[in-house]
Amino acid sequence: MTPTSGKEAVLLVGGVGFGPYEAWSWGYAKALPREGFGVCTVAIPNHGRGDATIGAAYVVNAIRYAREQSGRQVDVVAHSAGPALALWAMRFWPDVATSVDDMVVLAAPIHGTLLANAVCAVGFCPALAHQLSYGSDFTAALNRAPLRSSISVTSIFSLFDEGIQPAREVSSYPGAANIALQDHCPGRLVEHVSQMFDAAAYRLVIDALTHPGPAVPTRTARLCEGIALPAFALSEFVPPFVQGSINYVGILGEPSLPAAPPLPAYALKG
Numbered sequence: 001m002t003p004t005s006g007k008e009a010v011l012l013v014g015g016v017g018f019g020p021y022e023a024w025s026w027g028y029a030k031a032l033p034r035e036g037f038g039v040c041t042v043a044i045p046n047h048g049r050g051d052a053t054i055g056a057a058y059v060v061n062a063i064r065y066a067r068e069q070s071g072r073q074v075d076v077v078a079h080s081a082g083p084a085l086a087l088w089a090m091r092f093w094p095d096v097a098t099s100v101d102d103m104v105v106l107a108a109p110i111h112g113t114l115l116a117n118a119v120c121a122v123g124f125c126p127a128l129a130h131q132l133s134y135g136s137d138f139t140a141a142l143n144r145a146p147l148r149s150s151i152s153v154t155s156i157f158s159l160f161d162e163g164i165q166p167a168r169e170v171s172s173y174p175g176a177a178n179i180a181l182q183d184h185c186p187g188r189l190v191e192h193v194s195q196m197f198d199a200a201a202y203r204l205v206i207d208a209l210t211h212p213g214p215a216v217p218t219r220t221a222r223l224c225e226g227i228a229l230p231a232f233a234l235s236e237f238v239p240p241f242v243q244g245s246i247n248y249v250g251i252l253g254e255p256s257l258p259a260a261p262p263l264p265a266y267a268l269k270g
Contacts, residue, residue, distance in 0.1 A: 009074045009075070011074055012039060013077070014041075015082045017249075020043055028077065034230065045058065050128065055081075057089075059089040075209055076100055077104045077105075077106070079106040080163070084110065104153075111169065116136075125256050129251075143174075155178045168180055181198070199225065200224055
């Protein structure tokens with residue numbers, strides 16, 4: 001994970017079913033080192049299908065470890081449910097917040113997603129679906145207070161995301177650079193999974209990581225050119241994607257709960 005050229009290490013946090021292998025091994029974990037960044041990943045228990053507050057504790061330890069090993073602040077790039085875990089870690093652990101310079105999220109259910117509400121409406125509602133439902137106590141606690149102003153936050157999302165809706169509303173974070181890909185690349189066909197390899201999203205991530213503050217779309221030349229990030233190869237993407245999809249469907253084996261898990265005591269205040 002040792003960065004070069006004075007750049008920071010980047011912690012990659014995946015979503016439900018998509019851990020280090022499924023989400024990053026074929027893409028960002030290859031591309032970022034070529035840009036001079038050190039990379040580390042975190043494996044969330046049970047493929048990220050369980051209680052988000054437990055998953056967030058693993059992100060806490062991962063950020064602490066990355067900071068210790070690199071000897072400086074780190075950056076975080078997260079996709080799907082991963083941003084909720086990372087933001088939770090920074091909200092409630094002050095030492096974690098001071099350890100992070102840039103936070104870049106892709107397809108983030110910062111305020112939940114109506115997909116989770118729909119899942120619960122049909123009578124099957126595991127812990128994570130409760131927590132990531134639009135209007136949940138979990139997302140209310142997550143957004144009750146802002147992150148430290150020293151953290152530069154960029155939220156990149158697609159209006160065509162089938163999993164995170166309404167995308168502009170639920171993926172926007174106060175004080176962040178909230179960037180809908182279609183606002184700058186009209187009609188760009190990017191759905192939920194493809195945000196992990198989309199070329200425009202990748203350029204915005206790199207812009208955020210290589211400049212003070214969040215990403216600025218107008219600063220990125222040829223933002224909308226191409227389809228995939230530089231390291232992308234379809235043959236390397238397909239096996240992890242298939243495994244991630246199998247892991248994701250495994251959420252159907254999680255217990256359905258009548259209500260969300262109680263918030264930890266530390267999240268009831270502040």
